[in-house]
Amino acid sequence: MSVSQASSTSTITYREALRAAIRDALLSDERVFLMGEDVGAYGGSFGVSKGLLAEFGPERIRDTPLSESAFVGAGIGAAIGGLRPIVEVMTVNFCLLALDQIMNNAATISHMSGGQFAVPLVIRMTTGAGRQVAAQHSHSLEGWLAHIPGLKLLAPATLPDARGMLGPALQDRNPVLIFEHGGLYNMEGELPADAGAVDIERAAIRRPGADVTLIAYGGTLGTALAAADELIDAGIDAEVIDLRVLRPLDDLVVVESVSRTHRAVIVDEGWRSGSLAAEVSARITEQAFYELDAPVARVCTAEVPIPYPQHLEQAALPQPGTVVAEVRRMVGSGV
Amino acid sequence: MIKLPERGHGLELLRQMLLVRRFEEKCVELYSAMKIRGFLHLYIGEEAVAVGVMQALRPDDAIVATYREHGHALVRGVSARSIMAEMFGKLEGCSHGRGGSMHLFDADTRFYGGNAIVGGGLPLAVGFALADKLAGRERVTACFFGDGAVAEGEFHESMNLAALWQLPVLFCCENNRYAMGTALERYESETDLALKAASYEMTAWSVDGMDVLAVEEAAHKAAAEVRAGCRPCFLELLTYRFRAHSMYDPDLYRTKEEIERYKQHDPIPALIERLRDAGLVTDEDLEAVEQVIADEIDDAVEFAEAGTLEPIEDLERHVYWEGAAL
Numbered sequence: 001m002s003v004s005q006a007s008s009t010s011t012i013t014y015r016e017a018l019r020a021a022i023r024d025a026l027l028s029d030e031r032v033f034l035m036g037e038d039v040g041a042y043g044g045s046f047g048v049s050k051g052l053l054a055e056f057g058p059e060r061i062r063d064t065p066l067s068e069s070a071f072v073g074a075g076i077g078a079a080i081g082g083l084r085p086i087v088e089v090m091t092v093n094f095c096l097l098a099l100d101q102i103m104n105n106a107a108t109i110s111h112m113s114g115g116q117f118a119v120p121l122v123i124r125m126t127t128g129a130g131r132q133v134a135a136q137h138s139h140s141l142e143g144w145l146a147h148i149p150g151l152k153l154l155a156p157a158t159l160p161d162a163r164g165m166l167g168p169a170l171q172d173r174n175p176v177l178i179f180e181h182g183g184l185y186n187m188e189g190e191l192p193a194d195a196g197a198v199d200i201e202r203a204a205i206r207r208p209g210a211d212v213t214l215i216a217y218g219g220t221l222g223t224a225l226a227a228a229d230e231l232i233d234a235g236i237d238a239e240v241i242d243l244r245v246l247r248p249l250d251d252l253v254v255v256e257s258v259s260r261t262h263r264a265v266i267v268d269e270g271w272r273s274g275s276l277a278a279e280v281s282a283r284i285t286e287q288a289f290y291e292l293d294a295p296v297a298r299v300c301t302a303e304v305p306i307p308y309p310q311h312l313e314q315a316a317l318p319q320p321g322t323v324v325a326e327v328r329r330m331v332g333s334g335v
Numbered sequence: 336m337i338k339l340p341e342r343g344h345g346l347e348l349l350r351q352m353l354l355v356r357r358f359e360e361k362c363v364e365l366y367s368a369m370k371i372r373g374f375l376h377l378y379i380g381e382e383a384v385a386v387g388v389m390q391a392l393r394p395d396d397a398i399v400a401t402y403r404e405h406g407h408a409l410v411r412g413v414s415a416r417s418i419m420a421e422m423f424g425k426l427e428g429c430s431h432g433r434g435g436s437m438h439l440f441d442a443d444t445r446f447y448g449g450n451a452i453v454g455g456g457l458p459l460a461v462g463f464a465l466a467d468k469l470a471g472r473e474r475v476t477a478c479f480f481g482d483g484a485v486a487e488g489e490f491h492e493s494m495n496l497a498a499l500w501q502l503p504v505l506f507c508c509e510n511n512r513y514a515m516g517t518a519l520e521r522y523e524s525e526t527d528l529a530l531k532a533a534s535y536e537m538t539a540w541s542v543d544g545m546d547v548l549a550v551e552e553a554a555h556k557a558a559a560e561v562r563a564g565c566r567p568c569f570l571e572l573l574t575y576r577f578r579a580h581s582m583y584d585p586d587l588y589r590t591k592e593e594i595e596r597y598k599q600h601d602p603i604p605a606l607i608e609r610l611r612d613a614g615l616v617t618d619e620d621l622e623a624v625e626q627v628i629a630d631e632i633d634d635a636v637e638f639a640e641a642g643t644l645e646p647i648e649d650l651e652r653h654v655y656w657e658g659a660a661l
Contacts, residue, residue, distance in 0.1 A: 033469070059469065062500075064496070065492070065495055065496060065499065067492035067493075067495065067496060069458055069488060069489045069492055070457075070458045070461060070489065070492030070493045070495070070496045071458075071496065072458070073455070073457070073458020073459050073461065073462060073489070073493070074458050074459075074461040074462035074465055074493075074496060075462060076458070076459055076462055077447075077458065077459040077460060077461060077462015077463040077464075077465065077466065078462040078463070078465045078466040078469075079462070080447070080459075080462070080463070080466075081397075081462060081463045081465070081466025081467065081470075082466050082470060083465075083466045083469060083470070100452055100455055100489070101455070101458055104452045104455055105450075105455060105458075105459060109440075109447075109448070110653055110654070110655070110656055111433055111653045111654055112430060112433055112434040112438040112440070112448075112449070113430050113431075113433070113434065113438070113440035113442075113448070113449075114428070114429075114430040114431020114432065114433045114434065114440070114653060115431060115652070115653040115656070115657055116430070116431075116440055116441070116442045117440070117442065117447075118656040119656075149654045150654050150655065152655075173656035173658070174655050174656050
């Protein structure tokens, strides 16, 4: 991190922004602690928590055994017991080993106890493909988890969100899952030195436009923005929405945008069937059907476990070119 | 031979076991009358376990139990009224009617379920104990689970974590010898469960779970170790379920002779006999206890009957935190 004194902004990576948020939380609330696989001595498998063990010690930066169910469940118990745990699950693929705790306890205890217990727990996990780590380390299962009432899901896709979502997530009395896209950790940019908490309820328009709404989140925000840049040459002015909050979804921003542009393309790294894209598409159809000049379109990951070779992996994932082609097809279809 | 309790305490142990027994017998009746629906897992035969262990717990200790938890809740002090109302699905129930028989919760007595995923409560218990340890509170979390849970990964993960981090969990394995309908020796390669637990570097031993005095003594010893040493301890309580797994279970996997054989060790007559032989209780005492319990249960049923059904407009409540308890 390098600080530019003149502008009081600093050049920071997504990884560093996440770390700064965790550090802030640890400094400001003694109930906060971080636990997960290799968060301490190793520094986090993606380097997010590097240096925190030295600063905060092993009580608050807790390396765990490879026991996803036990440490996620322990996080739930500790949250009900009065602490504010940040649980890191190395990747969304590994959270499958803790799904019982996430769904049957974290998402459910408040309800099945008749509202007696809050679960102020944050679970962070890496998601997404693009790094040639093949079929067991490349999932985008946000859509699955977004199916579950009782959970809140956040997908920081920008530096301010990486820096600012954790604080309010820890303030929330509900279990909040934060998805960090593996392709974003090295993303670098300027961030005001005093950057802090951000809203965790609303979607955001990242690029205003008039002709079509591209709806993305997490790793596909960059894809959608790149597509929007390419579309300028074709004379198409695309609006880009970053969903940010995957549950509960913010319909308002999406419906308002589509009501202006009359076209929507959803860009989702999840598989198409039963995806978040399917949910967003259904909501647009339910709430803005008569505003549409063309059927809602989706650019999703091909329905195949992610293959290892780079050319196949890239072919499976949403690409700016695919989004551009989809928009041109939509616009060119006589509307 | 374990020392007999004083008369007052002996009667209290008896009252608690009888309360659980009679309460559940009433539940069976109410199930047949279709007042209680869904699953109903009875603890009948196993009462000495909850009653014995609970004697060693303090008001600020925590309890995590299973879906066979009516007894634990009652003995812990959750009122018969609020438990019965919960079984009826009424707003006045201890979980607002949202949980039912398998999900009894009560913040006031730190009773955390009511967990119906086998093994799923163990990680939670580890978390409660972690919170206590980090906050410097000298409290015990008692975690009840059945022998079937020992085959689950969550059991092993939780035992390891509790021992590794030296957390104050009292693991109470209620070994009733069946995981639903599958006998222990048909699903475990090693059937000595205390031996398994000991491999996680914690004190572990087996106790006759049909003898409430033996359970109580063991629980005091184990809880003291957990509390003083801030480390986990494991008790295997050898017990037996007299009734079917749930009301749906035709009980085809064990013989009537086997059930009858275990009934000879029914913990309630066993305690009565010992107290009576020692001249600590009389028939009049027993009648009086039964009467108090019958009144309490009648009152609970009346309370549940008179309870309120939550308005359907409130269906989507309690999915996210509303900021207030019941």
